[in-house]
Amino acid sequence: MTKSKLLEHNMVPYHEIIVGEEVEALLEKYKIKKEQLPKIRSDDPIVLEIGAVPGDIVKITRKSQTAEEALFYRLVIETIV
């Protein structure tokens, strides 16, 4: 059985790693430090798939009932226990 990609699944929103300026712009926009972002564990299946490592920021584009599309950002953290 070939393993299908999670991102291709209907229910999984689009995840991508953002870097450099985009990160700075995000932190500047909300005037926050990295640690104040919501977290996602490094052993999360989707994180493994896109190859993000702790410290990376993942941008999630979700479908929304209210707005058509909603953006979320999560900080990848080390998995402890």
Added chain:
Amino acid sequence: MISNRIKIQRIPKRISAIKFGLLSPKEIRRMSATNVITADTYDQDNYPIDMGLMDKRLGVIDPGLKCSTCHEKAGDCPGHFGHIDLVVPVIHVGFNKVLRKLLRSICWNCSRLLLEQERKTIYLEKLAEVEEIGHMPDNVINEVFKEASKVKECPYCLELQKDIKFEKPTDYIEDGVKLTPTEIRSRFENIPDEDIRVVGMDPENARPEWMILTVLPVPPVTVRPSITLESGQRSEDDLTHKLVDIIRINQRFQENRDAGAPQLIIEDLWELLQYHVTTFFDNSVSGIPPARHRSGRPLKTLSQRLKGKEGRFRGSLAGKRVNFSARTVISPDPDLSINEVGVPLDIAKVLTIPENVTERNMPFLKKRIMNGSNYPGANYVIRPDGGRIKITDINSEDVCERLEPGWIVERHLQDKDIVLFNRQPSLHKMSIMSHFVKVLPGKTFRLNPAVCPPYNADFDGDEMNLHVLQTEESRAEARILLLVQENILSPRFGGPIIGGIHDHISGMFLLTRKDNDINNRISKNDALELLKKTDIRELPDPAGTFEDGEPYWTGKQIFSMILPDDLNVEFSSSIGVKDIEEDKKTDSYVVIRDGQLIEGTIDEAAIGAFKAKILDTIIKEYGTSRGAQFIDDATKLSVRAIMRSGLSFGLADEDIPEEAIIQIDEGLSIAEKKVRELVDLYNNEELEVIPGRSLEETLEMRIMQELGKARDKAGKIADSHMTLENPAALMARSGARGSILNITQMAACVGQQAVRGARINRGYHGRTLSHFPSGDLGAAAHGFVNSSYKEGMSPTEFFFHAIGGREGLVDTAVRTSQSGYLQRRLVSALQDLEVQRDYSVRDTRGVVIQFLYGEDGVDPTKSDFSKPEAIHRIFRSVTKKKDTKDKKEDKKEKEA
């Protein structure tokens, strides 16, 4: 001394860290003011006994005595701890969980943690990591315990590990032998510091052996004050009683041991001491009987003081009793504004508002002081030095003379003061709203019935609370944020939660019905009578004239008077079928143009709470004040409108014609026959099974379906014979009260009674009641009620109805308690989240929960019933195009 203390208090302090740890025996002795060795409290002269439980060094509670430790008198002395030296160590119940885990994780012989050195290093690193991120270390520690307790052989001394069983409440059994606290303590004493760190404890501040008590701290006297009864007898606090027990047993143990008593007696006494110390901490430990007072009441010991709803946290710290509040029964008054609350005179004379004296309000306040306790008066004045003077008939003149700017007068509540009004349970923000006071005679709080929905109040004996705001800031905040009119639109669904109920809807419905009725020709006097309580004083051009030449007006015209002049709305009303063409024929499509009700009937969809389309539009276009004004006018107008004809409901209103009864009976007997056929099919095993169901389930479902249909059909027949002239039908269709189902049950057929969603299937073996043959699967045998409420039920039907009714009652009782707890947990989890100025939602640490509130950043109260309609409305009002039609046309254009 005193000045020194005040100085100290004024220095602001910042807490940089809080350290938690266990009290070591050394520390307990260090903070102890005295060793307590006597179980007695006071001597014959009511003087505290030295080294007794009420020793003066532990603090004082009797006025006149001075504390021997700090030399302060009662009230100023904070109290000081003492200690009891326990002859033998005992276990502290609160640490049982940790004790158990730790005992299983260390070697019984060499006391070392049962892990290889490298595993320990790995866990230490993990702990450091977790601490750095600021997470709780619980998960790591639990893993340590889990891994260590699985080890069979000590890696250091190579001893085989034994199984340790824990028996409630305080016994540890190792291979069938009970471990004494002394043994446990000595094992813990030998654990190396490094191993203690691996299990997440700090050997400096919390050594495991400190969880076994050798010294018991004695709480200060101020924590357990004794009270003197009227008879002069002293009654000691529960904690003191418990301490007496502990000291007595402790002494007995010592004596017995010194006398060389047999091991059995020693063990018994040890267990007794353990019991007393355990219940001293927690008197609700499972597995042991709670310690009781002489009267049989369980003692309230330390953990009982803290735990639960009435405990220190939820009862004393998170919630407190308040002053300047009142509670009484509520009753309705449609002539009050929704922003007002009627306050009984007796309450207004007790609740006060502190008013600062200035040059300008001096004469006014002087008059209040002169009135004293006569309304409108004042109860107290406060001097700038903080002294309170009670105003009496004797000193009122004197106080007036001395009054100057800078003083504060506590004057009686008067009209237009702002107060908070609340009904429990306070489930949402609209459960506490601010109202303006209207002082009225009587003994109840009065409120406009239109504000009942947000409070979920009715007038069957409900009581509500009122709080008088004491500062300018709070009053300003209450006015701007909490006033009823600011809360008409609910953030829950973006529509009005306040609006007409019951009679308001019936009244408006009667008033605005199609004007072919003689009732709807309203003479000048009647028109003015209808609008009497509103501010409207001029009538529009009459709709026509009576035969005698007198002008008359229609109900629609009168209703239009309370609308804003340039209002435009169109919608289908409750009685309509949501089809414009169809509804226009039945006068149930409402068209309001330029503030005139052109066609349509006003009912629940127009002014009812939760639905009110007109109210919603008015608030969104003209603001909350106009909205409040509209509700005020509507309630006043509607109660007068309903009084023009009156609306009553009696037994005769449930009457339906003979032929309808026959029709209904026919329908029901056909249904019964069908049920019998289904049962026959089932018995002959010819019934077709619904996929995923058993044969029995299929039968039950089919029968329920059939009978449900039968009842609906009966209802439809009854309903078709009730015109809008029938008050029950009028109320049900306009949405004022009741439903078609209620009418069905009253006039046609009560229908199937159910328990847990299925037909009634309990009682005797094979049958529900002895009135039916065993194995009868027919409709009547399983709770189908053929009769209507009006006809009356047969004895068996009545019994089934009682079964169904009881289930409803139990359900509501269970549901409220469960949903209450669910709500409490939800609120605790969410209470600190806040929408920030950039529309992100964050917690107190600044961690983002939502990057844009609700993902679209929209305030639901500003949207049209939570639909993104607002922009369309603005668009329409600018382009002056009519609503719904354009959409259809737009679509057509697009399609074309």
